[in-house]
Amino acid sequence: MSVPSPQPRSVVEQIPVYVPGRPPTPRPGLTTYKLSSNENPFPPLPGVIEAAHAAVDLANRYPDMGNTRLYEGLAARLGVPADHLAAGTGSVALIYHLLQAFCDPGDEVVHAWRSFEAYPIAIASVGAVSVPVPLDEQWRHDLDAMAAAITDRTRIVLLCTPNNPTGPALTQTELDAFLDRVPSHIVVVVDEAYLEFVRLDDAVDGVATYRGRSNVVLFRTFSKAYGLAAFRVGYAVAPAPIAAALRAVSLPFGVSTVAQAAALASLDAHDELMRRVDHLVAERDRVTAALRDQGWSIPDAQGNFVWFGVGERTASFAAACEDAGIVVRPYGTDGARVSIGEPEGNDRLIEVAGSFGL
Template sequence: MAYTTNTQPALRSLVHELPAYAAGRRATDATIAALASNESHYDPLPSVLDVVDTAARRMNRYPDSAALALRTGIAAALGVVPEEVVVGPGSLGVLQQIIAAVCDPGDEIVFAWRSFEAYPVLASLAAARSVMVPLAADESHDLEAMAAAVTERTKVILVCTPNNPTGATVKHGRMSEFLDSVPAHVLVVIDEAYVEFVAEKEALDALALFRAHPNVCVLRTFSKAHGLAGLRVGFAVAHTELADGLRRVGLPFAVTALAQEAALASLQATRELHERVALVVAERDRVADALRRAGWAVIAGQANFVWLRADDTLRELIVDHLERNDILVRGYRGDGVRISLADGPTNDHVIAALGDRSSFEAAR
């Protein structure tokens, strides 16, 4: 038998080619505004904290691998059945299950770009090919171009709405027309990590599209509006055959008992959640208006952040200037800067630090 000449275990060749997921920088002390990672800047909901405190006393026990109580709660809240709900370690974990269940090596995954940075990472990990379709000039998904990008190898289309990092949304009518043009065998995943923050007319009703189309799957998370980013719990609503397949490829016990109970409690804390979301939406609109008055081009984004389109020179100026003012934000090479929203005083600090756009143009 011939053996390799390697002197140590070797990684798969594709691992060396994986694009690294760049998480937002963390603050090293409490005086720094950490707005690079897209997370809630408010304390967890009080009623959820009470449940977590009690659940923590049972952390010596394994969680329910089927997450039946949480799936039942999600199903009741959304008007589906538990068999159509798949729970995983964040919506990103569930998306990895989707790609693992659907894609073979060499298959294609179509998505807008720029969009969620983890999409090409997950595609590469599955040895699938990323088909990145540039955003339209108004930062929205170019759905016509995405439909045209579909080939016989396309297995999945990812539609992130509101889009991360731009905040732009896909309107319901446009999405419905898009789905009519997509082959029935292609899975369309509507990634709604920020859906709770949407406050616009013609908002997308992804669940209605799910009911109308056998090839639609809806992806959501408890990390953003619910403020459970540290517990890692998300879910998909998928038709039963796909949902069963997603559960088969998921790791057993991937969602902790603490996360399951916290998510279930958060589903029941409707009033608290709506109050929290209203605060974020009000701050989003206030910050966006203030930046527009200062000369910045800010679209009417619908997530928990604002987006500044910028070339690399301007991007570096913005990121460096804000860091000198103890504000960490997320820069995207070739595209711009995402600034997550925080409390009112912190947002005021951002507005003051950015100041008038003309000063940055003069420094170029």
């Protein structure tokens, strides 16, 4: 006779597995490059390591659960009230928090696809229903189709701009027209993880958009442009009731003392931040131009990565890159995303792409 064992909720078995970008395998005599995780190749900004080291001295104490100084710094930088902010362990944590706060089992969440891989994972974790809307032929959000996908069960719409992993960003005109079509009781997330890299006419002004709408939430992170991926600090900017709901469901003491100190010090190094971002944008544009000269149809790249829509040849392309000492991020049979890294690694990508064949 079998003995019953504990069983997780039925939705747990339906949660897709998150596939992280993996590091390269060491190759004797060959410098390898990890271009699979959209990491910043620069070290932390000036003052960050010193602030983090000082914070380690307080490791015997709990973090400030209210993130008081970090909220003060962000409020001053963005010109928003501190009670319109909510922090989490990376912006991905805030996705989970929002779903916990606003979705009951069976509620629907509309999002583009392919987009950020964590969206369907987080949606499944709360028993909500993922409503993926295919990207258009330019690998952009199809906002008309997304608006048409909204039903009376929709609670949240997720917009990723620039879109990870494909690269294009929304314009303010597009966003405003879409928001006008969304009922005001539905939360619309403008996920701006790659905000600092956008160089686009009519670029989205997230803060102005949230100020003018009672249902718009911005998600931002210190992992990408700021180069604090290992510290896990993200934040939301939202109307006070939504921000309060996010804070209510967040893990107590989630953002560590060291992470708070590092993020705050990063805010103080804004000029150096933008110099580094400008360098990465110039590298992105150089790589994109070189690939297009080879005949590649690279979508508009507004993040710190480029997209190869190679379809059924995705695995072969990733293998060719790995043979050359660079690791990229394949996505099934859709394509591969390649981060902009060190110039030498970027040059290696151009070489591989040129010999791979269209």
